[in-house]
Amino acid sequence: MDGMCVAHNAIGAGSVVASRFRLEDLLAEDAGARFWRATDLTLVRNVALHVIRADDLRAPAVLTAARTSATVSDGHILRVLDALHEGDFVYVVHEWGSGVSLDRMLGEGTVEPRRAVWLVREVAEAIAVAHRQGVAHGRLLPDNVLLTDVGSVKLIGFVVAAVLQGRPQREGATGDPPSEHESDVLNLGALLYACLTGRWPGFPQSTLPDAPDDHGRVCRPRQVRPGVPRRLDALCDQILNPDPRTGVHRFESAAEIHAALGDYLGDSLSGATVAVSGPTALLERPGYSDADADSDSAAGTDSGTDPDATQAGLPRFEATQAGLPRFATDPAPPHSDPRAAPPDTPTDTPLDTPTGASHRTEAVPRPEPAPMGPAWTARSGTGQGDGPVPPAWGPDPARRHGSAPMTPEKRPGSRSLRFAALVAVLGLVLLAVVVGVWLQRDQQPEQSAGPDASPTATATASAPPExxxxxxxxxxxxxxxxxxxxxxxxxxxxxxxxxxxxxxxxxxxxxxxxxxxxxxxxxxxxxxxxxxxxxxxxxxxxxxxxxxxxxxxxxxxxxxxxxxxxxxxxxxxxxxxxxxxxxxxxxxxxxxxxxxxxxxxxxxxxxxxxxxxxxxxxx
Known part of the structure; x- marks a missing residue:
């Protein structure tokens, strides 16, 4: 029977859950939890869907985490849209985000220091808002930080990821396991460290290489990558390592880190973005002089057809511990066949037993991706966290104030005014050149006059400096x-x-x-x-x-x-x-x-x- 809600039987691609969400692409699966891209049939839009069996020991905690996450209202968080227990399964529906995850971006090179500060400041703002409401992310990794196509910062898996994938267990400042709030604060410093060095000093592990340590203390960023500004080097050390005199960390809240990063930027930047020339502008590293600079961009993008493309043109993901995607491949090129799927693509694999045709729905329009501008002709990404680096992202290091440039409104006669201004400027330049030549000719007799002026001295005085x-x-x-x-x-x-x-x-x-x-x-x-x-x-x-x-x-x-x-x-x-x-x-x-x-x-x-x-x- 078409359109029926699947609740008690196995589910797969094409199944409809909660009478509204059609499963499209399986993005990750591990330890009994699955992460899907789905279509909201009511609003015809993409959503992200966690699915876990109701008899899983984590199921009650997942529902509680989803409800807790939904209480935090901040524009940097990919919101929980719905959470329900229906039949044999528990579902958590999230807002969909399209862009590139931070761990994937850092795999191609480190971030220019000023943009790194801006990025982590955006994350710290969201964490500070959540902490004021008594809610912690619990698993603040580069994998869970998304740079969207429009250049904003979004956090994935707020609260839910920690339940599905486990919470950090390293020792905190007092020798006991850190609280979720303390873990968030430490990992804010770890995110800044990772942006500057490409190494991850936080916990749990990320897809990035681990940062080196020296007798239990994380090595400072300048020890890993020369050229890191000393002020940021000291800030990372103060966040990540306890004070050797007191044994406690200097920064105890996300709000303090947010304020310190704002002080470094020297202004109160809003969420506005500044256009940059392209992906390489986000990863440029002026001032770095170490020998590793060339190796940071060694990972390139294959321009051929992605052998792991799913039925919807999305890249196949590497499974994480229990539900969020860890991105393993570049997205398929725009002209690859979106219908092609490799034999091992788990788009129709059920959780239990194969589902029949009665669990399929009638065809409804799928959400169309946003039109691609000139900067998107080479690559396109619709996966959550697997798109290209956004064309507008972060503050321009050469501009300490201001927001995104705006296209000026065309006014009648503006071209004539510009032409007249250009003519006036050229006239002033010509006048300045004439006056300069006249003054130089007026001074030449004085320079060459006098019986003591020798040809050698004259030649030396007129020779250009070397x-x-x-x-x-x-x-x-x-x-x-x-x-x-x-x-x-x-x-x-x-x-x-x-x-x-x-x-x-x-x-x-x-x-x-x-x-x-x-x-x-x-x-x-x-x-x-x-x-x-x-x-x-x-x-x-x-x-x-x-x-x-x-x-x-x-x-x-x-x-x-x-x-x-x-x-x-x-x-x-x-x-x-x-x-x-x-x-x-x-x-x-x-x-x-x-x-x-x-x-x-x-x-x-x-x-x-x-x-x-x-x-x-x-x-």
Whole structure:
């Protein structure tokens, strides 16, 4: 009999449960629990459906978990739409989410730090809302964090996943198993750690590789991946590892983590997203300089037909412990045959005995996927957590404020106004060029006048400056006070002359500042030019502000300096930031230059620290 509700017999693809939901694709199965994509026949939309036998010991707890999850109202949570016990089975119906899961995305590379903070801040907001209502997720893994097609963050399996798949059992801060709330807080830090390093330090295990540990303490992110901002490195350590002095964790609530991440972003970002150029923009890692950068994107996307595509064009999933999907393959290309199914696809496999035709329903329209824009022509994904990286996701690191760009409204005459503005700008540029040429010609007689002006001096003055590549650069700290370290991060010194201002050498952190005196006169870099060289200027990229600094030069024919005594002061600047040019009135001939920092800006984690992104010497 068509359209009848299946309750007491076995169920399979095409069966209708609860008189409303038609099972379409089996996404995962383990330990007696199944996870389906289904069609809501009333509203004609996709839903996610957990199915478990009523005699399973977990069945009562699953219904309770579903009802508990439904009490939390937050836009980041894939809601429970219904939960019921009908005949031999218990069903939990969830809102459907289309996108890519965080563990799958991190399998292709780490996330740019600012976007990582934004992502985890979104998760922390949802967890804080739930905790205020006394509800915990219980299983906050990268597998259960979804980046939707429109760029928002959604949480899968709120409360229900912990019942179906088990709750974490590692020891908490007090030596006892952590509460569900404490587990959520710890795993918020673990999510941030995973975004920055591609390793998972949380519990239980994820599909990501485990993070290394050192005598029971999770290794800090910078030990795993160089280039992680120090402030985020410290934040992860404070969340994941107990304070060695007190034995307790510094962060005790999701709200505290949400506030700390907001402080890092420097603004109160809303849920608005910012358009990016494509999937690679989400995974770019400016500033990372480790050798592992190339390996992070080694996993590619097969453009051929997916051999594991199900009858609805969805990828076949790898089963998790008890119900949520763990994504194992890329989605089928848009032009693959959606009707094709491999022989081992478990779409018609019943829980009990094969079901007959009487348990099939009449054909009703299936939900059509959303139209694909230009960014979706290469890949498409309709599975929950198995789609491509969304084209609009996370805050642009180059933009600290604002929301998604909006298409300007076209107004009559706007093209003419733009053309007139362009003409005006070009006119101003032309005028500036003419004035500059006139001034240059007016000054030429003065430069070449005088009986003492030699052809060699004239040629030297008119020759364009040349960049001098130092033969060697090292940290320079001749005053080690109170038994302090004689080195100032020598391993980072090459970053000051690598041609990339995004990477930086940095000093040690000093408690007193910003002026280093009287603790010490200063710290800096010693540049060996390899030979006596006339130096016109030195251009320095400073990170943070403000700085006091000097450019010092060793006397000709002298050895490498061991202190600043006897060095010639070329230029001195105070309260400067950004790109700074240090120069003398006349070219200085020397082999050794000292870039000497005497006042440092505040550091990210307290104290005072100097950072030099790039040093360029010109002759």
């Amino acid at each position: 960049v001098v590549q130092p033969a060697a650069v090292r940290d320079f700290d001749p005053e080690q006070q109170d038994g302090g370290s004689p080195e100032e991060n020598p391993d980072l010194v090459p970053l000051a002359t690598d041609g990339n201002p995004a990477t930086a050498w940095e000093t040690l952190t000093y408690e007193d500042g910003p002026v280093l005196a009287p603790y010490k006169a200063g710290v800096g870099l010693l540049l060996d030019l390899g030979a006596e060289t006339p130096v016109r200027d030195v251009r320095v990229t400073l990170v943070g502000s403000p700085y006091d600094l000097q450019l010092l030069a060793a006397p000709p024919e002298s050895g490498a300096p061991t202190s600043v005594e006897g060095l010639t002061e070329v230029d001195t600047r105070s309260g400067v930031l950004g790109n700074v040019r240090l120069k003398a009135d006349e070219a200085v001939t020397t082999r050794y230059l000292v870039l000497w920092l005497t006042a440092l800006p505040p550091g990210d984690d307290g104290g005072y620290v100097g950072r030099i992104g790039e040093v360029v010497v010109r002759s």
